[in-house]
Amino acid sequence: xxxxxxxxxxxxxxxxxxxxxxxxxxxxxxxxxxxxxxxxxxxxxxxxxxxxxxxxxxxxxxxxxxxxxxxxxxxxxxxxxxxxxxxxxxxxxxxxxxxxxxxxxxxxxxxxxxxxxxxxxxxxxxxxxxxxxxxxxxxxxxxxxxxxxxxxxxxxxxxxxxxxxxxxxxxxxxxxxxxxxxxxxxxxxxxxxxxxxxxxxxxxxxxxxxxxxxxxxxxxxxxxxxxxxxxxxxxxxxxxxxxxxxxxxxxxxxxxxxxxxxxxxxx
Amino acid sequence: xxxxxxxxxxxxxxxxxxxxxxxxxxxxxxxxxxxxxxxxxxxxxxxxxxxxxxxxxxxxxxxxxxxxxxxxxxxxxxxxxxxxxxxxxxxxxxxxxxxxxxxxxxxxxxxxxxxxxxxxxxxxxxxxxxxxxxxxxxxxxxxxxxxxxxxxxxxxxxxxxxxxxxxxxxxxxxxxxxxxxxxxxxxxxxxxxxxxxxxxxxxxxxxxxxxxxxxxxxxxxxxxxxxxxxxxxxxxxxxxxxxxxxxxxxxxxxxxxxxxxxxxxxx
DNA sequence: ATCCGTCATTGATGCATGTCAATGAGAGGC
DNA sequence: GCCTCTCATTGACATGCATCAATGACGGAT
Numbered sequence: 136x137x138x139x140x141x142x143x144x145x146x147x148x149x150x151x152x153x154x155x156x157x158x159x160x161x162x163x164x165x166x167x168x169x170x171x172x173x174x175x176x177x178x179x180x181x182x183x184x185x186x187x188x189x190x191x192x193x194x195x196x197x198x199x200x201x202x203x204x205x206x207x208x209x210x211x212x213x214x215x216x217x218x219x220x221x222x223x224x225x226x227x228x229x230x231x232x233x234x235x236x237x238x239x240x241x242x243x244x245x246x247x248x249x250x251x252x253x254x255x256x257x258x259x260x261x262x263x264x265x266x267x268x269x270x271x272x273x274x275x276x277x278x279x280x281x282x283x284x285x286x287x288x289x290x291x292x293x294x295x296x297x298x299x300x301x302x303x304x305x306x307x308x309x310x311x312x313x314x315x316x317x318x319x320x321x322x323x324x325x326x327x328x329x330x331x332x333x334x335x336x337x338x339x340x341x342x343x344x345x346x347x348x349x350x351x352x353x354x355x356x357x358x359x360x361x362x363x364x365x366x367x368x369x370x371x372x373x374x375x376x377x378x379x380x381x382x383x384x385x386x387x388x389x390x391x392x393x394x395x396x397x398x399x400x401x402x
Numbered sequence: 403x404x405x406x407x408x409x410x411x412x413x414x415x416x417x418x419x420x421x422x423x424x425x426x427x428x429x430x431x432x433x434x435x436x437x438x439x440x441x442x443x444x445x446x447x448x449x450x451x452x453x454x455x456x457x458x459x460x461x462x463x464x465x466x467x468x469x470x471x472x473x474x475x476x477x478x479x480x481x482x483x484x485x486x487x488x489x490x491x492x493x494x495x496x497x498x499x500x501x502x503x504x505x506x507x508x509x510x511x512x513x514x515x516x517x518x519x520x521x522x523x524x525x526x527x528x529x530x531x532x533x534x535x536x537x538x539x540x541x542x543x544x545x546x547x548x549x550x551x552x553x554x555x556x557x558x559x560x561x562x563x564x565x566x567x568x569x570x571x572x573x574x575x576x577x578x579x580x581x582x583x584x585x586x587x588x589x590x591x592x593x594x595x596x597x598x599x600x601x602x603x604x605x606x607x608x609x610x611x612x613x614x615x616x617x618x619x620x621x622x623x624x625x626x627x628x629x630x631x632x633x634x635x636x637x638x639x640x641x642x643x644x645x646x647x648x649x650x651x652x653x654x655x656x657x658x659x660x661x662x663x664x665x666x667x668x669x
Numbered sequence: 670a671t672c673c674g675t676c677a678t679t680g681a682t683g684c685a686t687g688t689c690a691a692t693g694a695g696a697g698g699c
Numbered sequence: 700g701c702c703t704c705t706c707a708t709t710g711a712c713a714t715g716c717a718t719c720a721a722t723g724a725c726g727g728a729t
Contacts, residue, residue, distance in 0.1 A: 168677090206552070209639075214552050214555075214556065216548050216551070216552075223524050227541055227547045228541060228544045228548060229541070230537050230538055230540075230541030231538040231539070231541035231542035231544075231545055232542075232545070236545060237548070255536065256533065256537070258529060259527075260526075260527050260532070260533055263527065266523065266526070266527055266533075268521065269537070270497050270523070270536070270540070271497055271498040272498070273497075273537070273540035273541065273544065274494055274496070274497030274498035274540065275498035275499075277494055277495045277498075277540065277543050277544055277547060278495045278498055278499070279503070280505060280547035280548060280551065281495060281547060282482050283548055284483070284547065285473070285481050285483075285550055285555055286552055287551055287554040287555045287598065288481075288554045288597065288598025289481060289598060291685075292685075292686070305432075312574060318611060321705070322705090322706065322707090323707060323708095324706075324707095329555075330555065331554065331555025332686080333555060333686070333687050333688075334706090334708095335686090335687080335688085335707090335708080335709080336687075337687060337707095338707060338708055338709080339686095339709080340719085341707095341708090342708075342709085351695090354695075354706095354707085355693090360673095372476075381726080389649055419672090423724075558716095559715075559716070582726080589675090589676065590676070590677060590678095591676075591677095599717090600716070600717050600718075601676085601677080602677090602678080602679080602716090602717080602718085603715090603716060603717075604677095605677060605678050605679080606678080606716095607677080608677095608678090608680075609679085621676095621724090621725075623678085668674095670729105671728105671729090672727105672728090672729085673723105673726100673727095673728090673729105674726095674728105675723105675724105675725085675726090675727100676722075676723105676724085676725075677723080677724075677725090678721105678722085678724090679704090679720105679721090679722085679723095680719105680720090680721090680722105681718105681719085681720085682717105682718085682719080682720105683716105683717085683718080683719100684714105684715105684716095684717080684718095685705100685714105685715100685716095685717090686713105686714090686715095686716105687713085687714080687715090687719095688709090688711105688712085688713075689710105689711085689712080690709105690711085690712105690713095691708105691709090691710090692707105692708085692709085692710105693706105693707080693708075693709095693713105694705105694706085694707075694708090695704100695705090695706080695707095696703100696704090696705085696706095697702105697703090697704090697705100698701105698702085698703085698704105699700105699701095699702085699703105
């Protein structure tokens with residue numbers, strides 16, 4: 136009990152508050168949501184939150200650490216679906232079938248908030264702001280998935296990695312962490328898998344960007360030395376940098392701007 | 403007026419009823435939803451339903467015909483996001499930002515049902531079944547988008563096209579149309595664009611599959627001659643054929659089974 | 670019926686990126 | 700502190716698919 140208590144915070148006191156809880160919820164509404172949230176103690180690297188086939192019962196958000204979701208095919212090969220940072224919600228794909236179709240695993244020591252889906256459904260019928268936000272959250276995830284499809288179907292390896300790094304950068308900025316200097320929570324293999332590239336390609340492009348003095352890479356530590364040129368490499372307009380990146384959170388869509396879709400490689 | 407009336411049907415009388423309206427809605431609930439739906443007369447091929455940048459006000463379902471959604475980048479290149487058949491809902495990606503970020507265009511003469519989003523939100527707070535279904539619908543779209551990401555990032559051209567055809571086949575079957583003999587509503591260019599392939603590749607693979615007597619292709623008319631071998635080509639388990647394909651509808655997820663993710667090309 | 674524009678097909682060629690192979694560098698365990 | 704295992708890097712080579720180019724086939728308009 137004591138052991139657990141030190142990890143337990145309320146939504147009201149949580150530092151991710153602004154990111155995770157809709158700011159349009161009133162204090163009392165947040166309190167109601169808060170009462171439904173289960174906070175367990177941190178789980179270790181490589182421990183799963185849920186696995187494909189598990190009964191769907193809850194949605195999850197990352198409190199600290201990082202999570203990847205993935206599926207495993209018949210041949211036993213893993214396919215990375217997404218990465219989640221503090222304040223981001225995952226497990227949304229399981230609502231439709233009532234069963235998890237992907238697995239979720241901690242990339243490092245990670246604390247998770249769990250919100251029982253039944254309860255969330257009830258609450259969203261009562262709290263209009265919550266319903267609005269859940270719809271936006273789900274819709275936002277769809278938009279981002281479609282953006283990723285575009286990335287995967289039309290962009291070069293360099294563009295994919297550029298976009299990926301800029302996306303992470305944005306997400307760290309939102310969390311008031313350095314957008315230019317951060318640690319990749321995932322392995323190169325995971326990055327390649329996620330972006331549809333061979334590990335070797337990821338590696339080569341990292342070193343290429345390093346040689347161009349756009350990036351400084353030391354293992355998982357990354358420093359963006361020249362954001363402007365990184366944008367150029369990724370074919371991303373600098374002006375778009377502050378929008379559209381990152382996974383859904385309860386607040387997703389609230390701050391969202393129309394997402395520019397441009398910058399695709401011509402064939 | 404007379405001109406319009408002949409296209410107008412109620413949800414209750416609509417032949418897509420079972421596909422489009424959640425069957426768990428009671429008769430009176432369907433009547434309430436029905437009252438919110440606007441049915442306009444058919445639009446012609448190449449006419450848009452909405453365009454990127456338009457204010458988001460409604461969700462749409464196809465009543466007859468077919469629709470594609472797409473975005474256009476800065477260079478003016480089009481990127482196909484999805485295809486929608488009768489009973490399927492589109493426009494979901496616009497909820498989060500309040501603005502359409504993609505455009506939707508009729509691939510042939512097409513009738514559309516429109517449901518104002520404000521009203522849908524209101525109703526979903528009142529009608530529990532409707533809320534449940536909307537959440538499932540959105541979640542289902544997310545699952546499918548993730549499946550597509552997997553297709554785009556890991557599969558060969560042949561697998562992509564095989565999957566694409568099998569997906570269409572499933573969707574036609576659901577609509578009580580022939581799953582083995584149908585007309586592609588979209589151009590080769592659109593197929594290639596959607597699947598991240600050059601038109602020429604699509605064409606070549608169609609003829610290759612034809613020469614193997616797996617497929618019979620005559621312009622847009624397609625006949626699947628050997629479903630079993632088509633599955634083999636697509637690396638899809640025959641047993642999975644009846645599940646997991648097609649875009650969300652109001653009923654999406656209701657019939658949904660756990661989606662097998664397998665069958666990815668090994669590198 | 671004929672014309673014209675869009676769409677589909679087919680072949681030749683090149684390139685981006687996957688695959689194979691081998692070495693190097695950290696990180697965790699005894 | 701050393702060992703081992705996993706992960707990252709780098710080079711050589713192979714290939715699937717894009718690109719370029721040209722012809723053919725519809726299908727809608729007049």
